[in-house]
Amino acid sequence: MFDKFNRKINYLRISVTDRCNLRCVYCMPEEGVELLDHKEILTFDEIVDLTKAAIRKGVEKVRITGGEPLVRNGIIDLVKMIGEIDGIKDYSMTTNAIRLDKFADDLAKAGLQRVNISLDTMNPEKFKQITRGGDIQKVFDGIRAAKKAGLEPIKINCVIKDDNQEPDAVEVAKYCKENGLHIRYIKEMDLEKGEFSIVDGGTGGDCGTCNRLRLTANGNIKPCLFSDISYNVRELGAERAIDLAIGNKPETGHTNLTGKFYNIGG
Ligand code: SAM
Ligand code: SF4
Numbered sequence: 001m002f003d004k005f006n007r008k009i010n011y012l013r014i015s016v017t018d019r020c021n022l023r024c025v026y027c028m029p030e031e032g033v034e035l036l037d038h039k040e041i042l043t044f045d046e047i048v049d050l051t052k053a054a055i056r057k058g059v060e061k062v063r064i065t066g067g068e069p070l071v072r073n074g075i076i077d078l079v080k081m082i083g084e085i086d087g088i089k090d091y092s093m094t095t096n097a098i099r100l101d102k103f104a105d106d107l108a109k110a111g112l113q114r115v116n117i118s119l120d121t122m123n124p125e126k127f128k129q130i131t132r133g134g135d136i137q138k139v140f141d142g143i144r145a146a147k148k149a150g151l152e153p154i155k156i157n158c159v160i161k162d163d164n165q166e167p168d169a170v171e172v173a174k175y176c177k178e179n180g181l182h183i184r185y186i187k188e189m190d191l192e193k194g195e196f197s198i199v200d201g202g203t204g205g206d207c208g209t210c211n212r213l214r215l216t217a218n219g220n221i222k223p224c225l226f227s228d229i230s231y232n233v234r235e236l237g238a239e240r241a242i243d244l245a246i247g248n249k250p251e252t253g254h255t256n257l258t259g260k261f262y263n264i265g266g
Contacts, residue, residue, distance in 0.1 A: 015265025023132035053238035083111025100142030194255035226253025
């Protein structure tokens with residue numbers, strides 16, 4: 001389906017949880033995170049119904065994200081249920097990879113094609129600081145497992161402050177080159193201030209070519225990360241919520257005062 005600005009909307013990002021096993025400084029507060037009540041979170045059947053409706057309207061690319069998708073109970077079953085829907089040409093997941101070592105094989109068997117993994121530094125101490133406690137070795141184990149399982153091409157999301165020549169980004173780029181991984185630099189964004197820019201090496205942040213819809217874990221379809229507009233699937237039904245989101249997708253993003261990366265889905 002095309003929106004008012006003639007953009008072909010063919011990409012759905014599904015946030016399956018607002019929970020996370022890390023607390024990255026640019027994404028989540030250290031404590032006092034207001035989490036969704038379990039009954040607010042969409043069931044697997046609701047997510048599958050919405051995905052089917054989106055595919056009927058032209059979606060061909062689906063990404064599972066969060067929060068951290070690998071902390072949602074039964075995630076392999078959900079990945080399989082979505083993977084069995086006809087019409088998905090590109091099926092991926094964004095993960096922090098902390099639990100990927102354990103899950104990579106089953107994800108691949110469940111039909112997932114590839115993964116994007118977040119990694120901003122090669123320094124274990126710095127990783128611990130950025131993620132407030134994460135163990136970088138688990139990420140490396142996860143990457144190795146993803147390669148072995150064939151979840152490729154593997155893209156590394158590297159958040160930068162200013163540019164891709166920062167020492168941490170240069171080291172991550174070197175690691176990627178040595179290990180056959182693709183790097184995408186994402187400049188740190190501020191949803192409230194409306195600070196965002198084009199993802200270097202990726203497709204995000206370019207309003208003129210934006211092809212995305214987002215589904216939050218509690219069933220809101222959002223046509224733009226940098227806008228508060230959303231349509232609730234439980235209130236409106238999947239078809240109508242999708243039509244409204246596409247019909248009212250803003251020409252460009254501005255600010256988002258009601259959500260954060262971890263609960264909208266980055
Ligand atoms: N937990 C998973 C992960 O970290 O890969 C998936 C969800 S996370 C919200 C998705 C992506 O959003 C990550 O690559 C993360 O680095 C990015 N992200 C989170 N907060 C950000 C911010 N303020 N600016 C830019 N990117 C951000
Ligand atoms: Fe969790 Fe991903 Fe946000 Fe980090 S960026 S706190 S791993 S959701």
